Amino acid sequence: MLEKILETVCGKNGEEPKIDGKKIKGTLVLNKKNVMDSIDVCASFLDRVHELFGKGVSLQLISAVHGDSENGSRGKLGKTVFLENWISKVTSLSAEDEVTFNVTFEWDESIGVPGAFIIRNHHHSQFYLKTVTLEDVPGHDKLHFVCNSWVYPAHRYTYDRVFFVNKTYLPFDTPEPLRLYREEELINLRGNGSGMLKEWDRVYDYSFYNDLGSPEKGQDHERPVLGGSEYPYPRRGRTGRRPNKKDPESESRLPLLNLNIYVPRDERFSQVKFSDFIAYALKSLGQVLVPEIKSIFDKTFNEFDTFQDVLKLYEGGSGIKLPDGHCLAKLRECVPWELLRELLRSDGEKFLKFPVPDVIKEDKTAWRTDTEFAREMLSGVNPVLIRRLEEFPPTSKLDLETYGNQNSSITGEHIEKNMNGLTIYDAIKQNKLFILDHHDALMPYLERINKNTNTRTYATRTLLLLQDDGTLKPLAIELSLPNFQNKEQGAISRVFTPAEHGIEGSIWQLAKAYASINDSGYHQxxxxxxxxxxxxxxxxxxxxxxxxxxxxxxxxxxxxxxxxxxxxxxxxxxxxxxxxxxETTVYPGQYSMEMSSFxxxxxxxxxxxxxxxxxxxxxxxxxxxxxxxxxxxxxxxxxxxxxxxxxxxxxxxxxxxxxxxxxxxxxxxxxxxxxxxxxxxxxxxxxxxxxxxxxxxxxxxxxxxxxxxxxxxxxxxxxxxxxxxxxxxxxxxPNRPTVSRRLIPEQGTPEYAELESDPDLAFLKTITAQFQTLLGISLIEILxxxxxxxxxxxxxxxxxxxxxxxxxxxxxxxxxxxxxxxxxxxxxxSDKRLKNRVGPVNVAYTLLYPNTSDYSRSGGLTGKGIPNSISI
Missing domain, CATH: 1.20.245.10 (Lipoxygenase-1; Domain 5)
Structure with missing residues (x-):
């Protein structure tokens, strides 16, 4: 009782009492940096030392209604308060464990309604501030500040960290005391356009794609700068890294295994997301291991001999056996153990076993049907390219003087026999002819791709007929090559039509593969x-x-x-x-990004x-x-x-x-x-x-x-x-190959004889090789x-x-x-009349199923759900 009386008369801790003052309770929710968050294992300890010396976390309220004439009419600042009990809040090893702090602000009429607050972090390490909630604000029940931002130590900033209340204002409606804070925050986020940016910098700026090549490694590693007059491209975020020593127009690159690329800290993955993503990062290391792994496995693991060998990659298959102990020892010398462990999976016996893809879960061969080949243009992974054919034969928009005649060589004789009695004129008039056309996109690069990479492929056009049951029927596939001898004569083209048996059926399967290869590269x-x-x-x-x-x-x-x-x-x-x-897994290889600029x-x-x-x-x-x-x-x-x-x-x-x-x-x-x-x-x-x-x-x-x-x-x-x-x-x-390694074989060649005698082997030798397959599906599993x-x-x-x-x-x-x-x-x-919803492979189309009602957030290969952003 005596203590209460003294506090009333003398104030707490000897301060002058504020008879008319009011207390505003605040609640902060944040994630403290912990020892699992970075290599800074001393973070928690040093923060405690800073607390002992009075270097804690402070906050000041900013008035939204009363300006300070001595501070440029900015909102008047409340008294500084500090978070208490930082030391007693034990840091968990869990990346996402929240910590809640209570803080009490003093309020009077000179502050009025707060519209923002300043926070200063005097600790050694950063923390992630999620929310701040103020209660019992006069005239308001609660005020919420949704922050979701990393707050680094105050010495890292040349300005105050300001967070605004979760109200919405157009610029001219902004309360006058908050206007300068609003404007200054945007100036801070723009930066000054110079210097190498550090993780604590909060700078959003533009740059060209000039960081893709490594010219210091030689000509094979040079890549053009994307962005500018010659190679137009959207801009990416600036990092400010120093210029490449060999090519000042290019930015130097980080070491391959360094994933600490600058983006503003709040744009980086959460710890949970990064943990989910780490398998992707580990598998991506495979690109530096290509020569080593190839040298170990070339003799026995370079090819799939049968489709059954491909199926062994997946759960339920017998798996690809590991090499002997000597080879395994060599592998461990060149592969980090974390990556090797991921490749070996949990059983330690099979090499690279993957979940069974939906397209072969119910039927191992339905993907090869013409109906499924066509259906995936409407409901597969790349359903955004098929278009109606409005003139016949298909024409090219490529410059005639540069590329010669690139119009299609498909004729009515090729396709009318499969058009259910329709003529081409009738089909066009009735809106029944469609085309998947990759010709113009690929032809300008095809000569360089086929000469300078390991790819041997064609530019393709695929014609299809819309049938009465709503499905699409392939009519013809045109495979075109540039005329190396006489460009003025245009493309050298061959047209293939559907066949089921014999050598014609085998060639038709190859023609569909080339069309799928084109589509795979364009899609990606x-x-x-x-x-x-x-x-x-x-x-x-x-x-x-x-x-x-x-x-x-x-x-x-x-x-x-x-x-x-x-x-x-x-x-x-x-x-x-x-x-x-x-570049390793998709057919344009080193021309991939340049082609996307085109x-x-x-x-x-x-x-x-x-x-x-x-x-x-x-x-x-x-x-x-x-x-x-x-x-x-x-x-x-x-x-x-x-x-x-x-x-x-x-x-x-x-x-x-x-x-x-x-x-x-x-x-x-x-x-x-x-x-x-x-x-x-x-x-x-x-x-x-x-x-x-x-x-x-x-x-x-x-x-x-x-x-x-x-x-x-x-x-x-x-x-x-x-x-x-x-x-x-x-x-x-095999359903969506990404590379072809040889062209359609000519009669009289050993390759043609192999296609006649063992068409499956010939097919597998034509499409993506085994190592590229392993690398490619490792990637897309994570994506x-x-x-x-x-x-x-x-x-x-x-x-x-x-x-x-x-x-x-x-x-x-x-x-x-x-x-x-x-x-x-x-x-x-579930409607059986809609044949394109499920198809021969029995895979329902759920890629645009929003998934708003599924709050379990289990993640994984669900094949459904529309995330709020491009986050993978």
Whole structure:
């Protein structure tokens, strides 16, 4: 009792009492750095020492209503308070264990309602600040700050770390005391454009793709700089590493095994995600081990002799036996034990056993049928290229003077015999002819690929007929080579038509393989890497540089950028670099990224909208009576049917959300941050295409809504459709080979005789070799897995992502629509009339199943679920 009286009279700890003051309780949730988090094993100990010397973690509230005239009218600062009991909060070895701290702020009328706070970390090590919640704020029940950011020691910054309340303000609506804090935060995130960036730097900036080659290793490791006039490309995040000593235009590379590539720290994987990803990183080390492993296994492990040998790779198969003890010892000399252990798996007896891919789970041979070959163009891993044939024969858009005549040599005589009595004229008129055309994309590089790499392949065109039951029937495959002797004469082409038996049937199977090889490379380089990963990264950078966390469009788009910069940085380090896994396993080899630059020249942002894409490919026609104003010409087109429902749900959500904050076109035009964002995105992020007329002008609400819908679609559903089916379909490489090693054999050659006598062996000797197969499916197994901490479309990482009630209600409606879509997808997959939903291999199309109702987050090779971002 005496202690209470003295405290009232004299104040706690001798301070002057604040009779009219009020206490605001705060709760911080964070992850402390622990000894498992890095090589800094002293982190926890040193933080405790800093606490003992009074160097703790401090916070100051910033008023949203009262400015300080002596501090540039910035919000008045509250009294500094420190976190207590840091030492008593034991650091767990678990990467994701949260620690909660309570803190008490003093409040009076001179502070008013807090709109932000400053946090200073005086410890030795960083921590991850998740949320701060203030209770009993006068006039408010609770105030939430969703932080989700790493806070490094204060000496690492030249400015204060400021976090804003989870309210939403357009720039001109921002409370005056918070405006300078808002503007200064964006300036800090832009950096000064110079210097090598460190892990604690919070800088978003642009750079060319000038870090793929290693010219110091010789000519074979040189790669052109992508981005600029000669090789246009989207920009990537700047790291500021020093120039390469041999080529100053190129950036020096980190050692191959170093995955600590700079991206702003908050863009890196969580510890859970990184743990899930580590197997991918370990397998990727295989690229430096290629010579060593080849030298050990060439004599006995270079080829698959039968399809049964391929099946032995998978669970339930007998496995590939390990080499003898001497070879195993040699292997351990050149392979890190962690990687060797991953390759050996848990039983220690089989080499590289994989889960059984969906495409062969029920039937080991159905993938070879013409029906399945065609179906996968509509519901496989790359269902975004097939288009309607509007003129016959197919024509080329390649420059006639440069490439000669590249038009197709397919004739009516080739195909009309298989067209169910239709003529070509009738089929075109009735919208029944379709084509999978890889000719123009590949032909400009085909001569160099076939001369300078181990690949021997063709540029392909595949013609198909839409049948009355909704399935597609292959009619012909054209295989074309450049005319090395006389380019002016154009392509040298051969046309093959379906056959089931004898040598003709064997050659037809090879022709389908060449078409699949073309499609595999185009899928990986263009449909997947370029059209999702690469084109979205400039949006990530521009959003963080130009849109404040208080901005409504930041709150709308930011969840769809999670982990994208880091997965792209890892790709530059171990996948798309010179000699990387992609070059090793996909047919364009060293020309892979250059070829993607050639195709980026024709990239069009507005055509990434699903309806626009379907119109462009001629697989849909305008129909105002339909939900999206179109009618599909292939009614049973699973990717398009499911995709249009997802597209509509996203579009409705974006329109409802944007309408809350933008009541007129004038507000769009007057939004300074939004206009700076869009200008920088076009002129810097996609600067090589800045003068294209198709960019939205960002002058109307429609411009804004269209842009945001496209960005979210690409970062979520489009990426899911072209990524998570990789292992289910391509995990069995004969179904989706990535390389061909020889051309169609000529009569009278030993290869032709082998094709007659043992067509399966000839097929396997033509497609991807054994080592490349092992490396390739190791990669796509990891790429196809959902992380255990995945956040799916229709979910948010925090229920307090905004304090605005109306957007929350709109988001709940969006989530509900996705649940309804899931139910309709399930019903469609059960409808036996829809033959393209499942097909001969009995694999249901679930790649656009949102998975909003599955909160177990078990991860793995589920083959369904639309993550919120491009995060793998």
């Amino acid at each position: 380089l263009i449909s997947h890497w370029l059209n999702t990963h690469a084109v979205i990264e400039p949006f990530v950078i521009a959003t963080n540089r130009q849109l404040s966390v208080l901005h409504p469009i930041y709150k709308l788009l930011h969840p769809h950028f999670r982990d994208t910069m880091y997965i792209n940085a890892l790709a530059r380090q171990i996948l798309i670099n010179a000699g990387g896994i992609l 195709i980026y020249k024709n990239w069009n942002f507005t055509e990434q909208a699903l309806p626009a894409d379907l119109f462009k490919r001629g697989v849909a026609v305008p129909d105002p009576s339909q939900r999206n104003g179109l009618r599909l010409l292939i009614e049973d087109y699973p990717y398009a049917v499911d995709g249009l429902e997802i597209w509509s749900a996203i579009k409705d959500w974006v329109e409802e959300y944007c309408s809350i904050y933008y009541h007129s076109d004038d507000i769009v035009q007057g939004d300074s941050e939004l206009q700076s964002w869009w200008k920088e995105l076009r002129e810097e992020g996609h600067g090589d295409l800045k003068n294209k007329p198709w960019w939205p002008k960002m002058q109307t609400r429609d411009d804004l809504m269209e842009t945001c819908t496209i960005v979210i679609w690409v970062a979520t559903a489009l990426h899911a459709a072209v990524n998570f089916g990789q292992y289910p379909y391509a995990g069995y490489l 196809s897995r959902h992380s255990t901490d995945e956040i799916y479309l229709g979910q948010r990482d925090s229920p307090e992502w905004t304090a605005d009630i109306i957007p929350k209600q709109a988001f709940e409606r969006f989530s509900g629509k996705l649940v309804n879509i899931e139910e309709r997808i399930t019903r469609r997959n």
